[in-house]
Amino acid sequence: MDTASKTGLADISVVKIGGRALERNLGGLLDSIAREARVRRIIVVHGGGDQVTRVSKALGIEPRFVVSPQGIRSRYTSREELEVFIMVMSAINRNIVSGLARRGVEALGVAGCDGPLFEGSRKKQIVIVDERGRKRVIEGGYTGRIERCHRERIQRLLELYRVLVISPLVLDPSEGVLLNTDGDEAAASIASCVRAYEAIFVTDVPGVIIDGKIMLRISAKDKEILEKIGAGMNRKVLAALKYIQETGGKAYICDGTSGDIFEKARTSGCTEITIGSLAL
Secondary structure, X not given: XXXXXXXXXXXXXXXXXXXXXXXXXXXXXXXXXXXXXXXOEEEXXXXXXXXXXXXXXXXXXXXXXXXXXXXXXXXXXOHHHHHHHHHHHHHHHHHHHHHHHHOOOOEEEEEOOOOOOEEEEEOOEEEEXXXXXXXXXXXXXXXXXXXXXXXXXXXXXXXXXXXXXXEOEEEEOOOOEEEEOOHXXXXXXXXXHOOEEEEEEEEOOOOOEEOOEEOOEEEOOOHHHHOOOOHHXXXXXXXXXXXXXXXXXXXXXXXXXXXXXXXXXXXXXXXEEEOOOOEO
């Protein structure tokens, strides 16, 4: 019996790959996934924020970013930019699927709104901190969180395909609209939903770096450390913590620009997110 079965978790790896890591090392990442897919099912959740920004600007749509009271920076998705997001994410998704096919991997590319696999609700209003440091309430745009995950649909797809490649789009059934959702939060929600054995958050830096040092482990108890994490990385850490607290699974933040991400995760080559104590 494998470790995943002993813990009551499914023998599934959820891998969230950021857009920058994809651009810098797509071939290497696909090689890693193809090797790992021989022994377990994999769900890939991909980003592509930089690509969305470039295409938006090329189309004359100026991207807008907002900061939450918690200091988390995120994209504000207007109706126009939602259309760009859908287009770009579809292209990235198909590129990953075709690359896996060339490596002999049976992979299916879908958006979270297909089926749907995921449902959520549009944020009617959001609270932001403006340039002067003041809190403001603005219209929510076309963003939302996963509120319902259809586990049985995902499981049926994984019976047919070794790898699922999922774009972070959510259906709001009450309004009949699609929503942009954060890729890290989506990956954590999916990993919890299917009770995955592990979740690996792939970025373009060598793990979580605090005061110039790469952290081998970070836990929910390390509040002082968590406060020092930058705005881009803290979202990944919070997403990973959410997943492990809900399932007891393993979570890692890994550099995807070189090497095998799965080997790194299992040989202390990444930052492990844990419930235990801090280690440098």
